[in-house]
Amino acid sequence: MKTLKLFLLAAACLVAAATQAQNQTQKVQANVQKIGTTLYLIENFYVDTANLDKVTEDAIIAALKELDPHSAYISKKDVEKANEPLVGSFEGIGVTFQLIRDTITVISPVAGGPSEKVGIMAGDQFIKIDGEEATGKKVDNEYVQKHLRGKKGTKVTVGVRRGSDKELLDFEIVRDKIPLNSINAAFMLDKHIGYIKLDRFAQESAAEFKEAFGKLQGQGMESLIFDLRGNTGGYLNTAIELVDQFLGEGQLIVYQEGLHQPRQEWNSTPSGLYTTGKLVVLIDEGSASASEIFSGAMQDHDRGVVIGRRSFGKGLVQRPFNLPDGAQIRLTTARYHTPSGRCIQRPYENGVEEYAKEMTKRLEHGEYFHADSIHFPDSLKYKTDGGRTVYGGGGIMPDIFIPIDTSFNSKLYTNLVRKGALNRFTTDYGLKHRDDIKARYGDFEQFNKGFVVGQDLIEGLKKAAEEAKVEWDDSQFAHSEKFILLQTKALIARNVWETQQYYQVMALEDAGIKKALEILGDEKGYKKLLKGK
Numbered sequence: 001m002k003t004l005k006l007f008l009l010a011a012a013c014l015v016a017a018a019t020q021a022q023n024q025t026q027k028v029q030a031n032v033q034k035i036g037t038t039l040y041l042i043e044n045f046y047v048d049t050a051n052l053d054k055v056t057e058d059a060i061i062a063a064l065k066e067l068d069p070h071s072a073y074i075s076k077k078d079v080e081k082a083n084e085p086l087v088g089s090f091e092g093i094g095v096t097f098q099l100i101r102d103t104i105t106v107i108s109p110v111a112g113g114p115s116e117k118v119g120i121m122a123g124d125q126f127i128k129i130d131g132e133e134a135t136g137k138k139v140d141n142e143y144v145q146k147h148l149r150g151k152k153g154t155k156v157t158v159g160v161r162r163g164s165d166k167e168l169l170d171f172e173i174v175r176d177k178i179p180l181n182s183i184n185a186a187f188m189l190d191k192h193i194g195y196i197k198l199d200r201f202a203q204e205s206a207a208e209f210k211e212a213f214g215k216l217q218g219q220g221m222e223s224l225i226f227d228l229r230g231n232t233g234g235y236l237n238t239a240i241e242l243v244d245q246f247l248g249e250g251q252l253i254v255y256q257e258g259l260h261q262p263r264q265e266w267n268s269t270p271s272g273l274y275t276t277g278k279l280v281v282l283i284d285e286g287s288a289s290a291s292e293i294f295s296g297a298m299q300d301h302d303r304g305v306v307i308g309r310r311s312f313g314k315g316l317v318q319r320p321f322n323l324p325d326g327a328q329i330r331l332t333t334a335r336y337h338t339p340s341g342r343c344i345q346r347p348y349e350n351g352v353e354e355y356a357k358e359m360t361k362r363l364e365h366g367e368y369f370h371a372d373s374i375h376f377p378d379s380l381k382y383k384t385d386g387g388r389t390v391y392g393g394g395g396i397m398p399d400i401f402i403p404i405d406t407s408f409n410s411k412l413y414t415n416l417v418r419k420g421a422l423n424r425f426t427t428d429y430g431l432k433h434r435d436d437i438k439a440r441y442g443d444f445e446q447f448n449k450g451f452v453v454g455q456d457l458i459e460g461l462k463k464a465a466e467e468a469k470v471e472w473d474d475s476q477f478a479h480s481e482k483f484i485l486l487q488t489k490a491l492i493a494r495n496v497w498e499t500q501q502y503y504q505v506m507a508l509e510d511a512g513i514k515k516a517l518e519i520l521g522d523e524k525g526y527k528k529l530l531k532g533k
Contacts, residue, residue: 035059058137060329068332069098069348069355070316076326078141092149093156094178095120096200096232103127103135104144105356111184111199111230112499114176119417120160122230122286123359127168128159150175163360171418182234185503186212189513193520194221197503198242201234201290206241213245213273223278223520225513229308233289236317240266243297245273251301251339254293256317258334278526279304280516283398285359285368288312289336295396296338302386302530306398307515309368313346313358313395340382342392371401386531399529400519402512407483412476416465416484425464426488429457430495437496444501447493448508453485461488482509 042050057073064071094113095106104126109116126134129147148156154175159168182202189195194216198205216224233239236254243253247268257263281295281304292311298304317334335343348355366373376391384390391397408414416422430437441447461484465472477484490505507513519526 057327061140064329064331065352068316069352070314070318070330071332072318072330074328074330075140075142078145079326079328090149091152091177092175093120093158093173094176095148097126097144099139099141099144102137102139103356104139110178110180112494112502113178114173115171117423118171118173118420119414120158120171120173121162123163125161126158127161128157130157131159134158152176163363169414169418172420181208183208183212185500186216187500187504188216188219188221189225189507189517191220192222193225193517194219194223195225195227195503195507195513197227197229198231200231201238201242203235203238205234205238206245209242209245210273223280224274225280225282225516225520226304227282227512228287228291228295229282229284229512230286231288231291232286232312233291233314236290236293239290239293243294244268244271246275246279246298246303247272247301248275253297253339255337255339256334257337258317258332261317261334264334278520280519281306282512282516283308283311283396285309285312285362287396288314292344292396293336293338296342296344299390299396299399300339300342300382300384302384302388305400305516305519305526305529306396307400307519308398308402308512309404310362310374310397311344311395313344315343315345338382338392338396340384340390342380342382342390344392344395346394368404370403388531400515402515405483405511407480408487410473410476410480412470412473413480413484415470416461416468419468419470421464421468421470422461422484422487423491424468425461426491427495429460430492434496437492444493444497444504447496448501448505451489451492453488457488458485 039052039056042055043052057075060073064073094110094115096110097104097106099105106115106120106122106124106126109120109122126148128134134143134147150156152175155172156175157170157172159170162169180202182199182205183196184199185195185197187195194213196209196212196216198209213224240253247253249268249270249272251268253266253268255263255265279298281298283291283295283306287295287308288311292313292315295306295311299306315336316332317336318330319333321329321331323329335345337343346355346358362368374397376393376397380391380393382390382392437447437451441450462472486506486509490502493505494502519529
């Protein structure tokens with residue numbers, strides 16, 4: 001009798017499942033028929049000629065916007081271009097962007113690219129391009145590519161809305177070939193501590209990392225600072241391969257699951273290059289997706305100390321689906337979870353528009369300045385391998401908080417960068433004095449130790465400011481003097497040598513790097529940070 005009951009129960013479950021599947025299929029078919037009928041009516045009864053291809057695309061785009069902030073439609077001609085920042089090179093202004101409510105929103109300027117040089121920042125919104133309104137339904141990926149890409153040396157003017165400022169900031173950007181090496185810098189900070197800055201998790205990032213790591217190891221590296229600040233993510237497989245370099249065999253790296261996607265896990269292999277040495281990971285509000293997978297795994301396994309500010313909070317998985325015409329839908333199908341179980345995706349229940357304002361709200365709430373302004377509910381509490389408390393529900397919270405640097409927060413510095421005066425002056429100076437600098441200092445190391453931005457360079461910068469119609473204010477210069485002089489030296493170094501030398505100069509006064517050096521130099525303090533309470 002018991003066996004019969006179990007059999008009947010199982011049969012009932014199968015019937016229910018089949019009925020549910022049939023109902024779902026019927027629902028999909030009914031909606032497909034409704035959409036098809038609508039297009040038929042437009043084609044045959046609408047008062048004017050209608051572009052059905054465009055109507056269909058607009059409908060798809062509108063539907064995806066209602067789902068979540070990261071599901072997206074990519075037209076046929078944009079599919080290849082969408083992957084270029086991760087697999088190739090191109091000429092343009094050099095920004096990673098996302099269209100949020102028909103507005104071009106900068107996720108991050110490409111390091112060393114023309115937008116970064118003039119001062120474009122993460123969170124900036126392009127409201128005008130060459131004097132033309134650049135918002136609304138006309139703004140799609142094709143519009144962005146058409147208006148912002150172009151041949152090296154050509155210029156484009158953008159009107160930028162920054163934060164809650166009502167007045168637009170105007171930037172003139174000279175297009176250039178965009179550097180796409182994913183590692184911006186790899187060098188020794190002292191005799192034992194190495195530094196690697198990864199810009200994005202691109203197709204060749206793992207190979208680049210292994211090469212850079214081997215070079216530093218050959219120079220005596222015993223501890224590593226891995227900088228993911230401003231890294232907006234990239235390929236999942238690359239993130240997994242890089243995490244694998246730091247963990248022992250058999251440790252969970254990340255898992256993902258969704259309503260229609262069963263749990264899928266990735267674990268570390270025995271092939272890690274750096275599984276025991278001391279490690280600091282630097283993150284900030286621009287660190288997203290793959291960066292959060294990496295820093296979350298390091299934190300959950302107590303593998304390294306995470307320093308900086310709360311990361312972006314993107315934990316949604318997009319799977320590409322090809323459409324019959326060659327276009328593509330990147331549909332969110334699952335959520336990422338760190339090894340402890342944390343979901344790093346921040347809430348988006350209030351809509352895409354509110355989601356886009358998150359970074360501005362963090363600034364207004366004081367989160368960039370004070371760690372105690374961030375509050376997580378106990379329901380989002382998780383434990384690391386060693387018993388430390390960590391939280392999910394909105395990015396990775398660092399083990400040590402570093403407030404944002406306000407020394408560059410002056411109108412003078414903003415205008416020097418925005419109007420290109422600082423970049424033009426340092427470029428001209430570097431080109432004019434390159435041979436003299438190399439002859440005097442011999443190599444970059446001696447330049448870094450001995451070169452001082454003196455009064456003659458300050459006067460030159462004042463003249464460049466005047467030519468760019470930037471009003472020089474001595475009180476504002478006093479506020480930002482240390483940062484402006486450091487930037488001037490770093491930019492000259494970049495123009496005389498390469499991009500890496502820019503980062504080597506800036507490292508001298510980088511608060512995150514300074515704190516990392518302090519932690520790595522304190523054996524007991526480092527171990528204490530990684531122990532559970």
